[in-house]
Amino acid sequence: xxxLSTPPHDSAERTARSAPSPRGSRRGARxxxxxxxxxxxxxxxxxxxxxxxxAVFMVYPTMNxxxxxxxxxxxxxPDMKFVGLDNFRHLMDDDQFVRAFQNTVALLVVVTVVTMGxxxxxxxxxxxxxxxxxxxxxxxxxxxNILSVVVIAAIFSAVYDxxxxxxxxxLRLLSLDGWQxxxxxxxKIVLYSVAIAMVWQSLGYYMVLYMSSMAGIPEELYEAASLxxxxxxxxxxxxxxxxxxxxxxxxxxxxxxxxxxxxxxxxRAMTGGGPDSSSEVLLSxxxxxxxxxxxxxxxxxxxxxxxxxxxxxxxxxxxxxxxxPLQF
Amino acid sequence: xxxSLALAGTAVTALCLxxxxxxxxxxxxxxxxxxxxxxxxxxxxxxxxSEVIKAxxxxxxxxxxxxxxxxxxEDEITPNMKAGKxxxxxxxxxxxxxxxxxxxxxxxxxxxxxxxxxxxxxGEDRTVGDKLTDGIVGxxxxxxYGTDQTYLMPLYYAPTGLFYNQGLFMEQGWQVPATWDEMxxxxxxxxxxxxxxxxxxxxxxxDSYFYALLADIGGEQFYxxxxxxxxxxxxxxxxxxALDITTRLLSYAAPTTVGYANEQDFxxxxxxxxxxxxxxxxxxxWITGExxxxxxxxxxxxxxxxxxxxxEGGKRYLTTSVESAWVPGAARNKDAxxxxxxxxxxxxxxxxxxxxxxxxxxxxxxNSLTGESAEFYKLYEDPSVSALVGGFxxxxxxxxxxxxxxxxxxxxxxxxxxxxxxxxQSALNEASxxxxxxxx
Numbered sequence: 001x002x003x004l005s006t007p008p009h010d011s012a013e014r015t016a017r018s019a020p021s022p023r024g025s026r027r028g029a030r031x032x033x034x035x036x037x038x039x040x041x042x043x044x045x046x047x048x049x050x051x052x053x054x055a056v057f058m059v060y061p062t063m064n065x066x067x068x069x070x071x072x073x074x075x076x077x078p079d080m081k082f083v084g085l086d087n088f089r090h091l092m093d094d095d096q097f098v099r100a101f102q103n104t105v106a107l108l109v110v111v112t113v114v115t116m117g118x119x120x121x122x123x124x125x126x127x128x129x130x131x132x133x134x135x136x137x138x139x140x141x142x143x144x145n146i147l148s149v150v151v152i153a154a155i156f157s158a159v160y161d162x163x164x165x166x167x168x169x170x171l172r173l174l175s176l177d178g179w180q181x182x183x184x185x186x187x188k189i190v191l192y193s194v195a196i197a198m199v200w201q202s203l204g205y206y207m208v209l210y211m212s213s214m215a216g217i218p219e220e221l222y223e224a225a226s227l228x229x230x231x232x233x234x235x236x237x238x239x240x241x242x243x244x245x246x247x248x249x250x251x252x253x254x255x256x257x258x259x260x261x262x263x264x265x266x267x268r269a270m271t272g273g274g275p276d277s278s279s280e281v282l283l284s285x286x287x288x289x290x291x292x293x294x295x296x297x298x299x300x301x302x303x304x305x306x307x308x309x310x311x312x313x314x315x316x317x318x319x320x321x322x323x324x325p326l327q328f
Numbered sequence: 329x330x331x332s333l334a335l336a337g338t339a340v341t342a343l344c345l346x347x348x349x350x351x352x353x354x355x356x357x358x359x360x361x362x363x364x365x366x367x368x369x370x371x372x373x374x375x376x377x378s379e380v381i382k383a384x385x386x387x388x389x390x391x392x393x394x395x396x397x398x399x400x401x402e403d404e405i406t407p408n409m410k411a412g413k414x415x416x417x418x419x420x421x422x423x424x425x426x427x428x429x430x431x432x433x434x435x436x437x438x439x440x441x442x443x444x445x446x447x448x449x450x451g452e453d454r455t456v457g458d459k460l461t462d463g464i465v466g467x468x469x470x471x472x473y474g475t476d477q478t479y480l481m482p483l484y485y486a487p488t489g490l491f492y493n494q495g496l497f498m499e500q501g502w503q504v505p506a507t508w509d510e511m512x513x514x515x516x517x518x519x520x521x522x523x524x525x526x527x528x529x530x531x532x533x534x535d536s537y538f539y540a541l542l543a544d545i546g547g548e549q550f551y552x553x554x555x556x557x558x559x560x561x562x563x564x565x566x567x568x569x570a571l572d573i574t575t576r577l578l579s580y581a582a583p584t585t586v587g588y589a590n591e592q593d594f595x596x597x598x599x600x601x602x603x604x605x606x607x608x609x610x611x612x613x614w615i616t617g618e619x620x621x622x623x624x625x626x627x628x629x630x631x632x633x634x635x636x637x638x639x640e641g642g643k644r645y646l647t648t649s650v651e652s653a654w655v656p657g658a659a660r661n662k663d664a665x666x667x668x669x670x671x672x673x674x675x676x677x678x679x680x681x682x683x684x685x686x687x688x689x690x691x692x693x694x695n696s697l698t699g700e701s702a703e704f705y706k707l708y709e710d711p712s713v714s715a716l717v718g719g720f721x722x723x724x725x726x727x728x729x730x731x732x733x734x735x736x737x738x739x740x741x742x743x744x745x746x747x748x749x750x751x752x753q754s755a756l757n758e759a760s761x762x763x764x765x766x767x768x
Contacts (some may be wrong), residue, residue, distance in 0.1 A: 038563075072755045074725060076409060076433050077430060077437055089728065090728060091728075093728075094727070096728060098607065141704050153592050154592065159591040161593070162587045182586065184587055185584075185586040185587025185589070185740075186744065187746050225542055225603070237445075270592060274589065274737065277733070289728065291431075292426070293727075294431040295727045295728075298727040
């Protein structure tokens with residue numbers, strides 16, 4: 001069915017390397033060593049602008065975050081006080097921080113599992129089942145991804161409105177009055193209300209991503225499988241999933257990182273971290289500490305924790321999902 | 329040849345990209361002073377600033393005033409400030425999320441403006457200090473370190489308190505309660521008609537409620553004790569009384585309050601006053617403009633009242649919100665900045681500001697008002713009512729401690745039953761104690 005293979009060698013490169021060099025001709029031609037060095041210089045020169053920008057806007061600020069986390073500083077004054085790891089020690093005793101951390105982890109787990117699961121499911125249906133109007137469906141599902149966060153917050157404010165909201169209105173219509181909730185006011189469910197908005201926002205993007213990789217799987221594999229009597233579910237788990245696995249891994253890492261950011265912007269626009277900090281996430285807490293509470297160094301310490309956390313989670317996910325690459 | 333051209337091209341591109349990041353050159357030294365003024369575009373609009381600046385430039389031909397005005401002015405001036413380019417005058421009050429003045433206060437990075445009080449207003453024969461109303465400077469809002477030095481000049485002031493619908497009270501024959509007992513009696517009466525006694529837009533609006541309540545209960549001394557984190561101040565009987573009253577009041581809160589108490593939906597809480605679904609909410613005079621286009625119940629008329637007195641006939645306070653003008657310590661044209669600030673208190677400037685409803689704390693200005701806002705400012709004329717200015721004293725920042733959040737946001741949890749009054753009190757005590765130690 002599928003074959004295990006190593007990536008094909010670049011044969012063109014090999015022939016180029018083994019081809020005899022025009023050493024004999026002396027008519028102005030430079031030696032290959034010199035030429036290669038010249039090429040290298042040219043490549044470096046081309047890369048330089050990007051490298052400089054990367055260093056100035058990514059590497060330097062990131063290093064600065066690490067450095068600043070060791071200071072107490074309000075953000076403006078020239079006097080920064082070096083305090084070593086004190087900021088991190090304070091983090092341990094800070095209940096609000098622990099709560100924000102828990103919320104972030106909960107959001108990451110719930111949103112990742114639901115988005116990835118639903119994205120795969122929908123993508124499989126859209127590519128395998130020849131649904132009528134699937135282009136329209138794909139379009140509709142993708143739209144939330146291009147909306148600005150403020151618009152999303154406004155939409156969900158209308159959906160979650162406790163009196164005339166879409167959600168509570170629909171529940172009333174179905175005579176499920178008992179299920180009605182104050183979606184953004186109940187401390188026990190506000191986080192999940194934010195999670196639903198996050199899933200809604202990112203689902204379409206990942207669905208389209210998986211659809212494109214699923215579309216690349218040769219049809220014969222499915223034909224052969226169905227001749228062998230494999231059910232649609234079996235085909236999904238034995239053909240589709242293994243063949244898009246590399247894609248899935250990459251998108252999973254991206255998703256975890258973007259979810260950390262998305263949770264911040266959505267929380268800020270929808271709930272402001274409230275009620276009473278019950279929907280605070282790490283980045284919104286970092287913002288509050290660094291700016292509203294004038295503890296810039298402490299905020300940067302939270303930034304370091306976020307950095308380490310996303311790095312670690314991505315690494316773990318990447319390790320845990322490592323498989324031999326399958327090709328068709 | 330071609331390669332070196334390509335190399336040169338790349339280098340130029342790289343340089344251009346970097347140059348694009350830096351801003352253009354500074355003003356050429358033409359002998360004129362360029363005064364950079366940054367202002368928050370609040371409820372009063374931006375036109376009044378342009379007018380005042382035009383008038384100032386007309387009388388000061390050697391000064392060129394550059395105005396930068398925005399609804400999120402902090403976001404626009406902070407990056408430049410970090411790069412060492414400071415505006416000369418900033419018009420921005422305390423209590424906003426970005427907390428820029430608060431941060432600079434903590435940093436001791438503001439210019440001492442005490443001399444401005446003794447400066448003659450340009451073109452007039454009185455000093456700025458003479459023109460200001462009594463008691464508007466010398467509090468923690470203007471003198472944040474509790475000393476005689478004034479760092480923030482109060483530019484506009486507005487009373488905040490409980491807003492309600494006068495029409496509804498007239499229709500029902502209700503009296504605006506003068507004591508807390510009457511307040512809760514009214515709450516029971518209103519409840520029978522399906523009207524909640526209390527709501528708030530977001531918990532942050534409780535500042536106008538709490539500051540006045542603390543002063544009503546324990547007098548100005550107690551209020552100052554709380555604001556300066558006196559040891560165990562939250563364990564006192566007065567503090568307990570404040571929390572008791574608040575907890576009881578919150579039990580009368582409109583059930584929709586917490587669900588709407590966020591940036592996105594807070595106007596829905598404000599709407600409940602317009603719809604006669606709730607009786608009182610803490611707010612400021614800007615509410616009339618903010619909700620000007622909102623639908624309202626028949627016969628609706630905005631009313632403002634101070635909090636009920638703690639004891640019958642007791643003194644009542646109106647938390648007064650003050651927008652300030654200040655000069656960063658690192659500003660380049662400090663003298664020109666001080667002169668400009670003095671000019672902002674001139675009769676000409678006051679007239680322009682008053683046209684946009686921006687009322688300055690200048691003797692006699694409030695008398696010239698007409699309409700809705702005149703009624704609000706008249707509250708100060710009641711001998712039993714005093715203005716209360718200020719807020720929590722600034723200390724060195726304490727990581728993870730935000731006493732305003734502990735005091736105000738917990739109201740959400742009290743309403744929803746997620747926490748208790750006792751826990752609230754001990755959290756306040758803990759936060760206050762940490763800040764006290766940082767202040768020492």
